[in-house]
Amino acid sequence: MTYQAIVFTEKLEKFSDQWAPKVIAEMNDYQLKLVKIQGDFVWHAHPQTDEVFIVLSGDMQIEFRDGAVDLSAGGMFVVPKGVEHKPFAANECEILLIEPVGVVNTGDAGGEFTAENDVWV
């Protein structure tokens, strides 16, 4: 039997909406999600969990209340549980997120950027 790899570029071709994470895999009770971002997101935190950002293409910044981290393709950062952050990308940036099943993109903030959860691509 031939098993199929999950290929990031193939999955990224299947959607174009920004700030709307798409699940591509599950590991135990965690999900791996692709998301395209551009512009400013909302300040928010995830009170229950850390959150992994891995940049696949482009450049982004994660702002914190006391600083920021710049990420480019091949770079990653773990936003600690409960820490307020605001993602930003001048141009479209493609990201792999890793977080527990059920985590909502806007965390404790809500608002218009809140995306439907558990959407697979």
Add this chain to the structure above:
Amino acid sequence: MTYQAIVFTEKLEKFSDQWAPKVIAEMNDYQLKLVKIQGDFVWHAHPQTDEVFIVLSGDMQIEFRDGAVDLSAGGMFVVPKGVEHKPFAANECEILLIEPVGVVNTGDAGGEFTAENDVWV
């Protein structure tokens, strides 16, 4: 304050031993590990957890008792909990692994390939 990105290529330059995963980050009770592989690994399973393989450079195959999956850079696969598998790479391949803290590389098999756990780079 400027936070530092974790950059895969910078971390990969810091070690050369194969089949010896190096931790680069933690997310909750999970770790992200880089590993360089070449040749045949041992058949093993992880009875307690799924295991994520993300290929950063090169090509590899994960053999299963009933088939195999081929992975190249930008491709990933989740080996389900308890499923016997044997990684293989004809030439050196660089991988990002994601799994719970404490998971040993040879799982339930042990043997000479068993690497020291929780080594950071």
